[in-house]
Amino acid sequence: MKRSVVARIGIVLAGVAAAAVVSAPAAQADYPTGACLVVDNQRSAAVTLTVRNQPYTGRQWTVPAHVRWVLLSGDQAIKNPERSWSITAPQGEWSYNSSIETGRGCNGSWIFTLR
Secondary structure (H helix, E strand, C coil): CHHHHHHHHHHHHHHHHHCEEEECCCCCCCCCCCEEEEEEECCCCCEEEEECCCCCCCCEEEECCCEEEECEECCEECEECCCCCEEEECCCEEEEECCCCHHHCCCCEEEEEEC
């Protein structure tokens, strides 16, 4: 019985450690509102992430391995009315590029890179 409880706790803790809330750097004047979210998944497996910003709170996207994707809602790139993104995902790196996805109506893009 004790082993079963310990095993369950270990499994739960491993699951919690696998995904964490990661946010783009703090808002600054040079990062405008209306930026889109691009995920650059350089890993060998698909990654699922959950967006925590309004109006997409709780929505999930799965990004295949070795793909760079702009996240879409229907056929529209998702845009953030704030100056940064907050997501639940494996640990990654953030960068901002003012010229990516501007053809989709984005005011630049936050790029979340998973290595």
